[in-house]
Amino acid sequence: xxxxxxxxxxxxxxxxxxxxxxxxxxxxxxxxxxxxxxxxxxxxxxxxxxxxxxxxxxxxxxxxxxxxxxxxxxxxxxxxxxxxxxxxxxxxxxxxxxxxxxxxxxxxxxxxxxxxxxxxxxxxxxxxxxxxxxxxxxxxxxxxxxxxxxxxxxxxxxxxxxxxxxxxxxxxxxxxxxxxxxxxxxxxxxxxxxxxxxxxxxxxxxxxxxxxxxxxxxxxxxxxxxxxxxxxxxxxxxxxxxxxxxxxxxxxxxxxxxxxxxxxxxxxxxxxxxxxxxxxxxxxxxxxxxxxxxxxxxxxxxxxxxxxxxxxxxxxxxxxxxxxxxxxxxxxxxxxxxxxxxxxxxxxxxxxxxxxxxxxxxxxxxxxxxxxxxxxxxxxxxxxxxxxxxxxxxxxxxxxxxxxxxxxxxxxxxxxxxxxxxxxxxxxxxxxxxxxxxxxxxxxxxxxxxxxxxxxxxxxxxxxxxxxxxxxxxxxxxxxxxxxxxxxxxxxxxxxxxx
Numbered sequence: 001x002x003x004x005x006x007x008x009x010x011x012x013x014x015x016x017x018x019x020x021x022x023x024x025x026x027x028x029x030x031x032x033x034x035x036x037x038x039x040x041x042x043x044x045x046x047x048x049x050x051x052x053x054x055x056x057x058x059x060x061x062x063x064x065x066x067x068x069x070x071x072x073x074x075x076x077x078x079x080x081x082x083x084x085x086x087x088x089x090x091x092x093x094x095x096x097x098x099x100x101x102x103x104x105x106x107x108x109x110x111x112x113x114x115x116x117x118x119x120x121x122x123x124x125x126x127x128x129x130x131x132x133x134x135x136x137x138x139x140x141x142x143x144x145x146x147x148x149x150x151x152x153x154x155x156x157x158x159x160x161x162x163x164x165x166x167x168x169x170x171x172x173x174x175x176x177x178x179x180x181x182x183x184x185x186x187x188x189x190x191x192x193x194x195x196x197x198x199x200x201x202x203x204x205x206x207x208x209x210x211x212x213x214x215x216x217x218x219x220x221x222x223x224x225x226x227x228x229x230x231x232x233x234x235x236x237x238x239x240x241x242x243x244x245x246x247x248x249x250x251x252x253x254x255x256x257x258x259x260x261x262x263x264x265x266x267x268x269x270x271x272x273x274x275x276x277x278x279x280x281x282x283x284x285x286x287x288x289x290x291x292x293x294x295x296x297x298x299x300x301x302x303x304x305x306x307x308x309x310x311x312x313x314x315x316x317x318x319x320x321x322x323x324x325x326x327x328x329x330x331x332x333x334x335x336x337x338x339x340x341x342x343x344x345x346x347x348x349x350x351x352x353x354x355x356x357x358x359x360x361x362x363x364x365x366x367x368x369x370x371x372x373x374x375x376x377x378x379x380x381x382x383x384x385x386x387x388x389x390x391x392x393x394x395x396x397x398x399x400x401x402x403x404x405x406x407x408x409x410x411x412x413x414x415x416x417x418x419x420x421x422x423x424x425x426x427x428x429x430x431x432x433x434x435x436x437x438x439x440x441x442x443x444x445x446x447x448x449x450x451x452x453x454x455x456x457x458x459x460x461x462x463x464x465x466x467x468x469x470x471x472x473x474x475x476x477x478x479x480x481x482x483x484x485x486x487x488x489x490x491x492x493x494x495x496x497x498x499x
Contacts, residue, residue, distance in 0.1 A: 002131075004124065004150045006166045008157035011111035012038035012072040016151065018105045019074040020098045022082045022091070022112045023051070023058040030058035032079075033086045034113040035153060042072050051079075058082060060090060061475070063101045074109065078102060086113045092122035092408045096130020096477025107149040114154035117165035122408065123152050124169035125176075125488070126477040132177050134184040134481060168305060172491055175301035176484035178202075182293040183469065183482025187269035187286040191242035192317035195268055195289065199247050199296055199315070206300050213251065213303035220246040230316075231333040232352035235343065237318035239273055239326025244318035246357065249296065251303045251311040258497050259310040261366035262299060262490065263357045265350045265373035266292030266317035273320050273346030274328055287482060288350070290468035291372035292317065298490035305491070309498035312364045316353035320346070332430045336360065339452065342427040345435035350375050351449050352434060358453035368396055368458040370493065371450065372486045374465045378442035382414070385466040388485065389414040391447040392460035400460045400493055407488035410467070417441070420448035462486055 011019045022033030030051050032040045040047055054064045062081035068074060080098045082090045091112050102108050110127055114120045131146055156162045182190065182198070190198070196219045203217040222243040225234055230246065237244030247266075267288035271277060277285070292315045299313045327333070331343045336356040343352070350373050361369050379389045387410045390397050397413050404411035423445055427433040432452060436445065447461050467485040474480055 002146055002148060002150055004128070004152065004170060006120070006152050006154060006157045006163060008155055009153055010038040011036060011109055011153055012042040014109045014151065014153065015073045016107035016109045016149070017074065017147070018076045018078055018102050018108045019072060020078045020080060020102070020108065020110045020112065022086060022094055023056055023079050024082050024086055025058035025084045030056050033082055034115060035111040039072055039077065039111070060093065061097055063097060065101070076105070088118045088122040089408050091119055092126035093476030095123045095126030099127045099131030100474060102147065104145050105147050107151070108147045109151040109153055111153045114152060115156055117161045118406070120152065120154050120156070120162050121165045121169040124166055125173045128170070128173040129176055129484070130474070130477040130479070132180060132479045134181060137186070171301050171304045172488050175297040175491070176487045179290070179293040179297045179484035179487050180479070180482040183287050183290045183484070185286070187319070190268050190286070190289070192237065192245045192266070192268055192319055193242055195266060195292070195317050196245040196247050202296070202300065203249065206303065213306065215299065215303050216250045218248045220248070228336055229334060230336045230356040232335050232341070232356040233316045233318055235327045235331070235333040236267070236320055236349040236352050239323050240319035240321040242319050244316070246360070247315040247317065248360070249299050249311070249313040249315070251299060253306065253308055253310070256308050256310040259312070259364070259366040260494055260497055261361040261364055261369040262295040262311060262313040263354060263361050263369065263371035264292035264295030264313070264315050265289065265354055265375065266315050267350055267353070268317060268319050270320045270347070270349065271322060273322060273326055273349060275345050275347040276322065277347060284469050284471060287469035288374050289317070290374050290464060290482060291486070294372050294484065294486040294490065298487045298494070301487065301491050302494045307494055307498045309494060311494065312361065312366060314357040314361050316357040318349070318353050320349045335453070337453070339432060340430040341432045341434050342430035343434050344437065348435040348446070351446050354450055355453045358450060362453075362455040362457055366457065368497070369454055370396070370400065370460050370462065370490065372462045372464060372490070374468045375463045376443040376446050376465055379463040380466040382443060383412055383466055385471070386410055387412050388467050389443060389463040390460055391416050391444070391463070392451070393458045396458045396460040399496060400462065400489065403493035403496060404489040407492045409485055409489050411462070411489065414444065414447070416444055416448050416451065420445050424449050424452065
């Protein structure tokens, strides 16, 4: 278990195994970034030729390891590139790169730019998340030993707002890492009942002990879902031997005068149903519950931080599989609340389970609803695999985008054109069409469909189909596999809403 501390100390005089310092690109060549001034003084005139000899440019993501030979107190200096600017985004990513560059060190001092609360947060989150590993299913030792002690160095370490930023960053990092754990878990071990049990157990851990936050949890099984008439969740889950669930969380601190509802898509595995996916498209479909994991862990983080707002969270869980009971193209499902939906593509299942959960959310009469889902491949085509799409009421979308910017997550606004209304109501036998097989604007169609279940309340939809799972190598603070995207954005959005 790694311990993190915040300290005001000189990186040149701090005794530890490794010191990390940033390098920025400049018109006259690379220079050490803020936080590394004492290291630059210790090396003096030798620094510039040393950087030149090592080929250090300051390019974002570049790393160089330098044995110090006594020039500073630590035996190893790690130089990590920040690019041309040292803002929170660059610092967060550089800290993540540094975390992976340091191995088998007992103690590390991170002296990246950290003069403000925003930068301290970026360093802390970046280093902790950049060093994330998922080794549950590997024989030990599966990974290089991580440092027992990580010291975040900041000249402002004694300021209350900086200490608060550091402590809050630890909470957010833990929530993102837990989200990654759930997304990375094999789907056979995280079926809807198992996922629901995991959330219940995590809620008990969160609320255990004196002074712990109060979060209640309720799990609705298939019988209760049938009694309520949740046809979307039941229809999607009908083809699986593992029955569906709906998990509902509630955090209601005293004095809260704002109310946020969160909804997350929890498809624990998506075969596509009878509209079956190509085999190669199923490999990462354990990640189709990333939205559910994100809203649950964001709720926990909001409670841990004691933010003064009420949060109601709805997590529909189903496994989209194939058997004789599976939903068929052409079936009509009656959603919770009575809306009928003609199913034309069983691989567009996420919107069906979200529809039921959104109606449940509206009944709590929140001030705003935000849903998070790995919903459409169309959004990946539009925005790539590192950017999420945000749609909905313009004022809510703007606030979510502002939260994403402070959280260091890439989100982009997308429209819901009025023409989509014609497409989603094109069914001849039901109130709504779930899908229409028109290639263009499929992600916008899905958002328009979800809007029908929001009762006109302020609402935003985050489509994280691209950034929820990293199929390639690690970059910045984002490791391979589940990324935990949207957790930090939701927490920052909640913080702004509560203020």
